[in-house]
Amino acid sequence: MKIWKIIFISLIILAGMVLLLEIFSKIYKCEAIKVGPPSFICFESVLKPKQEKLLNDLRDKRLSGEKISKQEYWEAAKMLIFEVDPEKLGGYLNGIACSNYGYVRNDLPIEAKKFVMRHELEHLLQTGKERNREFSANFVSGKEYPLGLIQTIFFSIKNRVKYHNSSICYILSLWKTFKVYILPF
Ligand SMILES: [Zn+2]
Numbered sequence: 400m401k402i403w404k405i406i407f408i409s410l411i412i413l414a415g416m417v418l419l420l421e422i423f424s425k426i427y428k429c430e431a432i433k434v435g436p437p438s439f440i441c442f443e444s445v446l447k448p449k450q451e452k453l454l455n456d457l458r459d460k461r462l463s464g465e466k467i468s469k470q471e472y473w474e475a476a477k478m479l480i481f482e483v484d485p486e487k488l489g490g491y492l493n494g495i496a497c498s499n500y501g502y503v504r505n506d507l508p509i510e511a512k513k514f515v516m517r518h519e520l521e522h523l524l525q526t527g528k529e530r531n532r533e534f535s536a537n538f539v540s541g542k543e544y545p546l547g548l549i550q551t552i553f554f555s556i557k558n559r560v561k562y563h564n565s566s567i568c569y570i571l572s573l574w575k576t577f578k579v580y581i582l583p584f
Pocket residue numbers: 518519522532533536
């Protein structure tokens with residue numbers, strides 16, 4: 400009986416917190432921060448024929464349902480996701496996927512970097528039929544690099560605090576990010 404009481408109270412508290420976050424998100428006006436990287440970063444690189452072939456082969460394999468190993472994905476990520484200084488990504492983002500390649504910030508911890516590289520690679524392979532592109536990219540990369548997923552979450556929480564001028568806006572932005580990246584719908 401006691402355990403059910405604890406679960407029930409916890410659920411009520413959780414629901415109350417979600418409700419509060421949603422209400423605050425609607426009514427609280429936070430100054431928009433410039434999160435986008437300079438858009439020209441996606442025009443800075445050109446793939447070599449070898450890289451292009453690798454990407455096309457991988458896309459074909461995915462479409463035909465052929466199994467692709469974690470190692471194969473990692474080899475592809477190393478060829479197609481380039482490391483850049485954080486400023487190149489607006490300081491705020493961990494990575495970005497352009498149409499045929501992507502970028503990852505070079506100051507991430509090792510496992511987090513692997514996770515983000517796999518995440519951006521996944522975007523290059525998505526077909527557009529995913530219900531939530533971010534969730535689905537996180538799901539596959541989190542399965543391969545669970546420690547990287549956790550590192551990335553903590554890194555983002557710590558890194559992003561300096562971009563918000565009020566704690567409420569900081570918390571609301573984390574909530575928004577949580578909804579986009581962690582919830583499947
Ligand atoms: Zn993404």
